[in-house]
Amino acid sequence: MIYEPSLLAIVIFVVFVALTLGISFYFARRTRSASSYFAAGGEIHWFVNGVAFAGDYLSAASFLGICGMIAFYGYDGFLYSIGYLAGWVVALFVIAEPLKRMGKYTFADALDSKFNSRAIKLAAAISTLVVSIFYLIPQMVGAGVLIQPLLGFPHWAGVVLVGAIVVLIVVTAGMVSTTYVQFLKGGLLVIFSVVLTILILKRGLMIGPEQNEQTVTRFADGRVLINGLPQGRGVGEADLRPVGHVSKLPGGQSSTGPLGPLDFLSTLQQSEIVLWTSNFVGNIDGSTTTTYTPKPTAGSEVLRPGNHPTLRGLRGNSVADKLNFLSLMLALFCGTASLPHILIRYYTVKDQASARKSTVVGIGTIGFFYVLTLFMGLGAMTSGAIDVTNSNMAAPLLARSFGELLFAVISAIAFTTVLGTVAGLIVAASGAVAHDLLTGFLRLDLTDQQKVRAGKITAVLVGLVAIGLGILFARMNVNFLVGWAFSVAASANLPALVMLLFWKGTTRQGIAAGVIVGMVSSLAWILLSGDTYKDVYGLPAEWAVVPFSQPAIVTIPLGFLTLIAVSLVSRARK
Amino acid sequence: MAHQNHLTTSTSADDVAAPRNARYGLILFAVYSSLYLAFMLLNAFMPQVMETIVFAGINLAVVYGLGLIATAFILALVYVWLCRANAEPGARA
Numbered sequence: 267m268i269y270e271p272s273l274l275a276i277v278i279f280v281v282f283v284a285l286t287l288g289i290s291f292y293f294a295r296r297t298r299s300a301s302s303y304f305a306a307g308g309e310i311h312w313f314v315n316g317v318a319f320a321g322d323y324l325s326a327a328s329f330l331g332i333c334g335m336i337a338f339y340g341y342d343g344f345l346y347s348i349g350y351l352a353g354w355v356v357a358l359f360v361i362a363e364p365l366k367r368m369g370k371y372t373f374a375d376a377l378d379s380k381f382n383s384r385a386i387k388l389a390a391a392i393s394t395l396v397v398s399i400f401y402l403i404p405q406m407v408g409a410g411v412l413i414q415p416l417l418g419f420p421h422w423a424g425v426v427l428v429g430a431i432v433v434l435i436v437v438t439a440g441m442v443s444t445t446y447v448q449f450l451k452g453g454l455l456v457i458f459s460v461v462l463t464i465l466i467l468k469r470g471l472m473i474g475p476e477q478n479e480q481t482v483t484r485f486a487d488g489r490v491l492i493n494g495l496p497q498g499r500g501v502g503e504a505d506l507r508p509v510g511h512v513s514k515l516p517g518g519q520s521s522t523g524p525l526g527p528l529d530f531l532s533t534l535q536q537s538e539i540v541l542w543t544s545n546f547v548g549n550i551d552g553s554t555t556t557t558y559t560p561k562p563t564a565g566s567e568v569l570r571p572g573n574h575p576t577l578r579g580l581r582g583n584s585v586a587d588k589l590n591f592l593s594l595m596l597a598l599f600c601g602t603a604s605l606p607h608i609l610i611r612y613y614t615v616k617d618q619a620s621a622r623k624s625t626v627v628g629i630g631t632i633g634f635f636y637v638l639t640l641f642m643g644l645g646a647m648t649s650g651a652i653d654v655t656n657s658n659m660a661a662p663l664l665a666r667s668f669g670e671l672l673f674a675v676i677s678a679i680a681f682t683t684v685l686g687t688v689a690g691l692i693v694a695a696s697g698a699v700a701h702d703l704l705t706g707f708l709r710l711d712l713t714d715q716q717k718v719r720a721g722k723i724t725a726v727l728v729g730l731v732a733i734g735l736g737i738l739f740a741r742m743n744v745n746f747l748v749g750w751a752f753s754v755a756a757s758a759n760l761p762a763l764v765m766l767l768f769w770k771g772t773t774r775q776g777i778a779a780g781v782i783v784g785m786v787s788s789l790a791w792i793l794l795s796g797d798t799y800k801d802v803y804g805l806p807a808e809w810a811v812v813p814f815s816q817p818a819i820v821t822i823p824l825g826f827l828t829l830i831a832v833s834l835v836s837r838a839r840k
Numbered sequence: 841m842a843h844q845n846h847l848t849t850s851t852s853a854d855d856v857a858a859p860r861n862a863r864y865g866l867i868l869f870a871v872y873s874s875l876y877l878a879f880m881l882l883n884a885f886m887p888q889v890m891e892t893i894v895f896a897g898i899n900l901a902v903v904y905g906l907g908l909i910a911t912a913f914i915l916a917l918v919y920v921w922l923c924r925a926n927a928e929p930g931a932r933a
Contacts, residue, residue: 341901348879348905355872355912359865359919363858532897570891570901571883580887588884595880599873618858622923626916633909640902767862 267506267653268499271418274674279417282682283431286450290435290443300717303440304371304697305613312620314449316627319611321448323350323602323632324455325401325687326408327748328639330680333664334657336643337510338541340568342577343643347636349595353602354632358625361603364767366612366621372694373609374702377762377781383774387706389781393758394606394698396785398691399731400751401607405691406736407747409684411658416677425736428681432688433729436696437722441614444689451686454679456631459638462661462676465668466645467530471537472521474511474650477560482506482655485553508663510652513562514538527641534644537565541573541647542654558654568647576797576815590814594749597818601752604759607687607694688732696724750792753818758785761825769830776833784825791817857923864922868915875911879904 301307310318328350335343369375374390406425413424435443483491490497495504515522516536525533540560548554567573572580579587602608612621646652646664653659665676700720704710712720739747761780765772792798795815796807882889882904890901 341905344902344905345883348908351909351912352872352876355869355876355915358916359869359872363861363865367858528896528898531902535893535897535899566891566899569899570887572887580883591884592880595876599876618861619923622861622920626913626920629916630913633913637906637909640906 267415267508267655268497269415269418272416272670272674272677274670275677276417278674278678279681282678283685286435286443286447286682286685287431287438289446289450290438293439293442293446296439296442298715298718300371300701300714300721302442303718303721304693304701305610306441306445308614308616310445310614312615312624313627314445315611315615315620315624317452317631318445318448318614319452319608319624319628320456320631320635321450321452321686322608322611322690323628323687324452324635324683325748326405326412326680326684328635329455329683330408330412330658330661331748332636332639333643333646333661334659335574336639337646337652337660337664338657339574340541340563340644340647341571342574344640345571345577345595346598347639349598350602351629351633351636352599354625354629356600357603357608358622358629360767361609361763362612362621362625363618365609365763366615366618369613371610371613371701372697373606373759373763374698374706376609377766377777378706378774380766381774381777383778384707384709385778386774386781387702389778390759390762391698391702391707393755393781393785394702395695396789397604397606397751397755397758398695398698398728399735400747400754401605402688402691402728402732403735403739404747404751405684405688406732407739408658409681409688410736410740411656412662412677412680412684415656415659416662416680421740422737425733428684428688429729429733429736432685432692433726435685435689436692436725436729440696440718440721441610441693444686444693445611445614447682447689448686451679451682452631455683456635456638458672458675458679459635459642461672462645462665462668463527463638463641465672466641466649466664467527468524469645470522470525471512471515471530471533471648473513473515474540474648476513477507477509477511477540479557479559480506480654481555481557483549483553483555485551506654508651509540509542509558509560509654510647511540511650512537512648513540530641530644531569534648535565535569538562539565539568539647541568544654556655568644586814589819590816593814593816593819596822597749597753597756597816600756600760600818600822604755604763605751606698606755606759607690610694610697611690692725692728692732695728696721699724699728749816753792753816753821754785754788756818757788757821757825758782760784760822761829765826765829765833769833771833771837772829773833773836775836776829776831779832780825780829783828784821787824788817788821791821861923864919868919872912872915875908879908 332343365376368379378386409428410421410424413419492504541563542558543561545557646660649664649667651663651667662677666673758781762777794811796810797815799805799810800807892900894900
């Protein structure tokens with residue numbers, strides 16, 4: 267679809283950026299010590315930290331990805347919401363308080379608290395860097411994907427802009443400014459999701475006009491034909507029609523009027539909604555054609571799992587498909603409490619009670635937001651405003667169906683979303699390098715100020731790497747990479763965290779081996795999986811070496827077993 | 841025990857509370873994980889059950905999903921309440 271850059275969106279975005287940079291410069295004067303740079307001096311109020319958890323965690327993948335997935339495939343996107351939230355239970359009940367008690371700046375501190383081992387610091391620092399960079403790529407790609415339709419700049423401009431702003435936020439006041447940017451973003455995201463949801467419910471459901479199939483043909487020289495005509499708005503040109511409507515309502519109504527939240531769901535359950543399937547073919551002349559076909563679908567099918575291509579196996583009999591699903595849900599469950607940029611937030615509050623209370627605020631904020639994703643996704647599905655070629659745009663386009671102002675605000679928030687999460691990731695990576703690698707592993711004797719300087723230099727370098735990767739991976743599916751990050755984080759970090767807390771026999775060799783084996787095995791599994799063969803290498807998925815794509819169900823137990831086996835052996839040797 | 845040294849009072853209070861909090865945490869964790877596991881197994885092996893209408897014209901998939909989100913928050917509040925109750929034993933005396 268052709269998007270007209272909205273001047274209002276640019277203005278609101280500039281205001282947001284000015285506000286976040288203002289916060290950063292305001293705190294910069296107060297942020298001189300390593301403790302304030304890496305952990306905000308442990309002085310953040312638990313409530314602020316709780317909302318900042320939401321700002322840290324609810325990435326572009328959560329907001330744009332899940333809304334888009336629900337809008338295109340129904341319930342399946344909501345499964346991600348459920349899994350992402352469930353992970354917080356692990357964080358609160360198992361990890362939070364011991365982690366706070368044992369560590370100072372990074373989660374390597376906690377792992378290493380009993381041992382003072384260089385191997386553990388090295389292993390934990392590498393896993394922090396790997397996970398953070400995996401998580402960074404989709405955020406940066408997301409920024410590029412968004413900036414094109416929203417502000418009218420090319421992809422690389424979006425990536426560079428976000429990278430530059432975030433590096434500025436981080437180098438000025440480290441974790442302090444990062445926390446307040448995330449607080450602001452988390453709050454705004456939830457408030458405006460509530461506004462969108464209220465508008466959806468007020469509008470209710472109505473029957474939309476019937477639509478025909480649409481085609482997009484792309485030539486090697488960059489020309490694009492839409493439904494056989496050049497893409498454009500003029501005479502003799504065509505553009506994709508916005509889609510997404512209800513084709514039948516219960517009781518033969520044509521429109522329901524305002525609905526309550528439960529009525530909205532039960533009415534949808536009895537309606538018929540037009541979803542779109544796509545079919546991609548290569549033509550003889552080297553061009554490609556994608557055909558989008560409307561497919562009227564019963565509401566009862568929309569509101570059940572198994573419509574998305576990767577989850578279709580739920581309705582079949584293949585054991586590998588079922589294991590793949592369980593493995594994904596296990597990664598989401600175990601991944602949250604293993605993400606370094608989330609874990610470091612526990613060091614910004616003063617004690618264990620604050621860690622606990624801020625997690626509860628986080629769970630409340632994030633859980634509430636995920637409930638809203640169901641309404642926003644289904645609202646987008648029936649808004650008549652969707653671009654069949656771009657599911658990431660579902661939430662902003664839904665907002666546009668309520669007017670330009672809301673569109674501008676939601677677009678600007680989507681950008682701030684990227685800023686908040688990327689800032690958290692860069693702080694985590696910079697702590698891993700300055701604190702774990704330089705002073706921990708290499709035993710460099712850095713003064714407090716040198717440590718802050720090392721952290722800032724790392725932040726700039728990681729920012730540059732992120733910008734480079736964001737441009738390089740421009741065509742990569744955003745949600746896919748976030749799934750990778752969760753799997754690798756869970757496989758590498760969770761066994762070490764859990765065993766350290768619950769098994770006295772854990773040794774430093776065991777921890778280091780568990781982290782490395784969990785990380786390498788999950789990465790290897792991903793690189794040898796059907797999804798990667800198909801989406802990254804362009805090879806048939808059947809050639810893949812591993813039986814299903816999601817590694818967690820195999821590699822998390824493998825991490826535990828390695829840790830236990832190596833601990834037993836190293837103990838026996840003593 | 842809690843009065844040895846005023847400088848370490850906060851840490852020693854944490855140390856006393858920590859094992860108890862950890863036990864509460866594990867119990868609540870077990871409750872939630874069972875609910876989550878049951879949800880996943882139902883989805884994987886009996887997907888047709890998720891289509892049953894259970895409440896106000898809404899199917900089990902949606903009710904169970906929203907229920908899991910709500911349960912996480914409720915258990916979190918229960919946990920904070922349990923931890924608070926044992927963190928200030930002196931305050932009740």
